[in-house]
Amino acid sequence: MRIRLALLLAFTISVTLVASSDAADRGDRFALVIGNSKYPDAEAPLKEPINDARDVAAELKRNGFNVEIGENLSGDAMRRAFDRLYGRIKPGSVSLIFFSGFGIQSNRQSFLIPVDAQIWTEADVRRDGISLETVLGELNSRGAGVKIALVDASRRNPFERRFRSFSAGLAPVIAPNGTLVMYSAALSSVISDNGSDHSLFVQQLLKEIRVPELMAEETLNRTRVGVTRASAGEQVPWISSSLAEDFSFIPGTAARPPVPVIAALSTPPQSSPSPSPSLVLQQSPSSAKPEVPPADEQAAIKIEKPPVVAHPVVALADDPTIRNLTARLVDNPDDQNALYRRGQVYASKGAYDLAIKDFDGSIRLNPKDVEALNYRCWARTVTGDLKAALKDCNEALRLRPNFVDALDSRGLVNLKSGMTKNAVADFDAALKINPRLTSSLYGRGLAKKRNGATAEGDLDIANAKAMDPNIAKEYADYGVR
Known part of the structure; x- marks a missing residue:
């Protein structure tokens, strides 16, 4: 995954x-x-x-x-x-x-x-x-x-x-x-x-x-x-x-007080639009009717907006990777690879607005970059811009059919938008390619349960948690429980 x-x-x-x-x-x-x-x-x-x-x-x-x-x-x-x-x-x-x-x-x-x-x-x-x-x-x-x-x-x-x-x-x-x-x-x-x-x-x-x-x-x-x-x-x-807990190579080293971080970005990030969770989306360009979740199923879907976090300078502008990539972009604003990599780092730190901006630039320079399209699909999904996210995933899969990461991302788009049957289909396709893809396994479990297949869904969820103990928290961070 x-x-x-x-x-x-x-x-x-x-x-x-x-x-x-x-x-x-x-x-x-x-x-x-x-x-x-x-x-x-x-x-x-x-x-x-x-x-x-x-x-x-x-x-x-x-x-x-x-x-x-x-x-x-x-x-x-x-x-x-x-x-x-x-x-x-x-x-x-x-x-x-x-x-x-x-x-x-x-x-x-x-x-x-x-x-x-x-x-x-x-x-x-x-x-x-x-x-x-x-x-x-x-x-x-x-x-x-x-x-x-x-x-x-x-x-x-x-x-x-x-x-x-x-x-x-x-x-x-x-x-x-x-x-x-x-x-x-x-x-x-x-x-x-x-x-x-x-x-x-x-x-x-x-x-x-x-x-x-x-x-x-x-x-x-x-x-x-x-x-x-x-x-x-x-x-x-x-x-x-990205250490999230304290560690020293020498066991038993005493703790020191952490340095407080109070700086903020010089440029306030722009928030992405967040359409209604019940928005009905089209699975892919076709003449078929999109799946519309029944009213009772929509009510059972718990969608939460991901938490809004500040992005201190120490974690972004002073991050060694971001600093290196930004320097490359100062020398060459059209460095497509640097834009893509910086977008990845921004997204990994929760700065989705900045990530999407970099992916925009990367895709402008190379409209056929399926990796950037998939990443932007994912970032837009997390922020709730589901219609644009689906468009990105569909384009990535048009350019590279059976692209497992895009199938996994589109499954999440469909899950968040209430199209659980389409979500199951995407996660099924991803798992046929990579049976150990825990995000697809867990997502399929949630989608199956919402489709009424509770026992099958619980089994998928249990297997996913056995493979990745953090998977439930990961989906909670996406705004899906």
Whole structure:
């Protein structure tokens, strides 16, 4: 459920975070550390990843993590290692991933590359690589409270010369609530191995992890400063955080008072129109009559407007991803990819009005961008602009039939607008493509119950909650209970 998981980021106004998680204190800390150095397509093995992985694993063990370490893993071995990590997750536990090797960005996602990957086209990246967003989403669906990804993969890789169109480095990650991500270098940039046995990034990371009384964000910020200074500004690590609870790498670190946030956006956001929940919408362009919910069914549908939240500068204008993307847009206002990615981040933080504005710009530059159309459909659905949302989803599905994310989004549109039979049809179609799509499973359960199939609906809802404990809250945030 890439779209839903990506947009579950909670809006956090605390700047300094500290360790208070019961799960973290009692030792429910799990880490997967991978060092990949021997890529057959590379001219020579990388010197740093194995040593870095071993040192990071040893440090994490000292800090109470249950660590599995893998070296020179194939695609199958990496997937099995991640499956073992998923299986160990307990509700509220801490999960950490460290990866050193080659990484590639494709289709606006970052992929970790196994040593046996056969990559000649971008499609091969998505086939053989491991999506970082997918991994973080799976950890979240298993109930992990704190999710940390440390990725040292911003290297010039041997595959790029094979692509007609190539984006260097790694892409911004849009991750679930409770996630802290750090790349060893800035977005879309690469660095060269320094010729030593350890990377500069890991040297500084281990130095800061060992400092007592530091919170996780502070530890990584100090690491970024250390790397930047040591490289004379040539290497600047990238950090993104949506931590919703306090955490420190060193167990038992005492809490510090959070820094209050009182700033507001300089430009007040414009609210989107919110049509009546009972508005009857057309499923898709056709001559068939639209489904009209009976009066008693309309009365049974509980639709709530999503809460209106303020968007402090610290969480938006000062967000490192937004700052980077905004700088790119200052240089080139028609950077369609930057508009799309910034829209994603705005939406993930609840700034739907700003997100829709960026998606508007992205679609203006590329009217056939089905990803942007689907995201705008979702954002408009959450804000209640159901008629426009349905139009976006229909267009995305016209351009890409059986686009699972758009089917899932259109199911939500139909559910919110009371067209429960159409909602069931959309969720059914999405689940045929991806049976583990929890948002479609939960939405289908709600729609079935409203159609009178209570037992079937309850079963779908129970299965969805078993796969993702946060799914009910997710739908409540959409305004549907």
